[in-house]
Amino acid sequence: MSATMVMTTVREEPRVTGSVTGPAGTTAGLSDPDVARAFADGAEEALEEAYRRWSGLVFTVAMRTLGNRTDAEDVVQQVFVAAWQSRQKYEPSSGSLAGWLMGITRYKTADLHAARAKVVRAQDAVERVTPDPTEPTPAEPVVNKVLIADELARLGQPQRRILELAFYEDLTHAQIASVLRLPLGTVKSHIKRSLDKLRLRLEVDGVAL
Amino acid sequence: MSHCDPETLALRSLGERVGTPDVDAHLATCQECQDQLASLGTLVGIARTRGPVEMQQPSAAVWARIHDELGLTTAVTNRSDTASTATPAPHLEQDVAPVVSLQERRDRRARPSTWLLAAAGIGGIVVGGVVTAAVVGTDAQESLTVASSVDLAPLPAWDAQGTAELAVNAQGQQMLVVALDADAAASADGFQEVWLIDENVEGMVSLGILEGSDGQFVIPDGVDVAAFPIVDISLEPFDGDPTHSGDSIARGQIEA
Numbered sequence: 001m002s003a004t005m006v007m008t009t010v011r012e013e014p015r016v017t018g019s020v021t022g023p024a025g026t027t028a029g030l031s032d033p034d035v036a037r038a039f040a041d042g043a044e045e046a047l048e049e050a051y052r053r054w055s056g057l058v059f060t061v062a063m064r065t066l067g068n069r070t071d072a073e074d075v076v077q078q079v080f081v082a083a084w085q086s087r088q089k090y091e092p093s094s095g096s097l098a099g100w101l102m103g104i105t106r107y108k109t110a111d112l113h114a115a116r117a118k119v120v121r122a123q124d125a126v127e128r129v130t131p132d133p134t135e136p137t138p139a140e141p142v143v144n145k146v147l148i149a150d151e152l153a154r155l156g157q158p159q160r161r162i163l164e165l166a167f168y169e170d171l172t173h174a175q176i177a178s179v180l181r182l183p184l185g186t187v188k189s190h191i192k193r194s195l196d197k198l199r200l201r202l203e204v205d206g207v208a209l
Numbered sequence: 210m211s212h213c214d215p216e217t218l219a220l221r222s223l224g225e226r227v228g229t230p231d232v233d234a235h236l237a238t239c240q241e242c243q244d245q246l247a248s249l250g251t252l253v254g255i256a257r258t259r260g261p262v263e264m265q266q267p268s269a270a271v272w273a274r275i276h277d278e279l280g281l282t283t284a285v286t287n288r289s290d291t292a293s294t295a296t297p298a299p300h301l302e303q304d305v306a307p308v309v310s311l312q313e314r315r316d317r318r319a320r321p322s323t324w325l326l327a328a329a330g331i332g333g334i335v336v337g338g339v340v341t342a343a344v345v346g347t348d349a350q351e352s353l354t355v356a357s358s359v360d361l362a363p364l365p366a367w368d369a370q371g372t373a374e375l376a377v378n379a380q381g382q383q384m385l386v387v388a389l390d391a392d393a394a395a396s397a398d399g400f401q402e403v404w405l406i407d408e409n410v411e412g413m414v415s416l417g418i419l420e421g422s423d424g425q426f427v428i429p430d431g432v433d434v435a436a437f438p439i440v441d442i443s444l445e446p447f448d449g450d451p452t453h454s455g456d457s458i459a460r461g462q463i464e465a
Binding site: 029031044047051055056057059060063064072073076077080081084085141144145146148149150152153154155156157158159164166167168170172173180181182186188189191192195198199202 | 216219227248249252255256257259260261262263265267270278282382409412414430431432436
C-alpha cells in the first residue's frame with residue numbers, strides 16, 4: 001500500500017514551457033487509495049472522481065481491443081455501472097481500484113467479443129465453416145500497454161520526452177542528452193527512475209505478467 | 210563485485226551496451242540482478258510493441274448516461290466537464306498554448322469537500338513542528354513544513370525583494386511558497402509567473418502565476434528541485450506565448 005501511495009500522491013502535471021496539460025478535478029489532491037476507500041464506502045463523489053481518473057484508461061483499452069468508438073463507449077458505461085453496483089465486492093486492501101476496473105474492462109470487452117463471435121458463428125454455420133470461438137482477446141497486453149501510456153503522460157517533462165525518445169526513437173542516453181541538451185547523468189537517472197515508476201504502476205494497476 | 214548499478218541495468222533493458230566487463234561477469238551469476246533486468250526488459254518490450262499508445266477519452270455523454278442509469282444524486286454533477294481530461298494524450302511535440310489556469314486548479318484543490326478530508330484522514334490534524342501559512346487568494350489554511358528558504362534578489366532594472374520557501378504540505382506534496390515585493394505586482398503590462406530553472410538556464414518548469422505578492426505552488430511529483438534549483442519570477446506580457454518572456458524580476462537558488 002505504501003508503494004501505491006508513492007505513486008499517487010501527486011497527479012498534477014508540470015507545465016514545461018510550451019506543453020499543455022488538462023485541468024485536474026476538484027479532488028485532484030487525493031491519493032488513489034483514498035478515492036478507492038471512499039468508493040467502497042459508497043460515496044458518489046468517489047465514483048465521479050474514479051471516472052475522472054480512469055475512464056480514459058478503460059476507454060483506451062476498449063478502443064484498442066474493439067476498434068470501435070461506439071462499442072468502446074458502451075464498455076466504459078458498463079464498466080462503471082457494474083463497478084458501482086458491485087462495489088461491496090471490491091476490497092481496497094487487496095488491490096487498487098484502477099486494477100479492479102481494468103479487470104472488469106477485460107470481462108466486458110471479452111463479452112462483446114463473444115457476442116461478435118456468435119454473430120460470426122451464425123454466419124459460418126450457414127456457410128459450413130468451422131468457427132474458432134476461442135480466439136483470445138488481446139486485453140491483457142493491451143491493459144499493460146495502455147497503463148504505460150497513461151503513466152508516461154503523467155511523468156512530466158523532461159522525463160516523458162526522455163522515455164519517448166528511448167522507447168520509440170531508439171536513441172541512446174547519450175543521444176538523448178545531446179538532443180535535449182541535458183547532462184548525461186541527469187538523463188541516466190531520469191531513465192532509471194521513470195522506468196521504476198512505470199514498473200510500479202504495472203504492479204499496482206496492471207495485469208500480472 | 211557488488212550488485213549492478215541500477216542505472217546501468219535500466220540502460221541495458223533499453224538495449225544499450227553499457228557497463229564494464231565486470232557487469233557481464235556479475236550478471237552471469239547473480240539471480241537478483243538478472244531478475245531486475247528481466248522485469249525491466251519485459252516493461253520495455255510492452256512499451257515498444259506496436260509503438261506508442263495515444264490515450265483517448267470517451268465523449269462527455271458517457272458520464273451523463275452512467276449518471277442516469279445509476280440514478281445518482283444531483284450532488285454529483287452530470288455535466289460534460291466531468292469527462293476525464295486528467296490524462297492528457299502524450300504528445301511528442303508541443304501543440305497549442307495553454308488556456309488552463311493553474312491558479313484555478315490550486316484554488317479548487319485548496320477546498321476539498323468534507324468527505325475528502327474524512328477519506329484522507331487529514332481533517333484537523335496538525336503535525337508537530339509544522340508552521341501554518343495563510344493561502345493567499347483562498348479562504349483555506351494549509352499546514353506546511355518548511356524545508357529550506359532562499360532570498361529572491363532583483364535582476365538589473367528591477368526593484369524587488371522576496372523569499373522562496375521549499376515546503377511539504379499535509380498531503381506530502383512539495384510546495385514552493387513565494388513572497389515577493391515588486392513594483393511589477395501592480396503592473397498592467399503583464400503578470401508574474403513563477404518558474405523553476407536548471408543551472409544552465411535552459412530547461413524550465415512553470416509553476417504558475419503569482420497574483421499579488423504571495424503565492425503557494427505545488428511542485429509536480431516528477432520535477433526534481435535539485436535539477437531545477439533556480440526560482441525565477443518573470444514578468445509575462447499578455448501575448449498568449451506560454452514560454453518565458455526573458456524578463457526576470459527576481460531570482461534565488463535553492464540549496465539542495
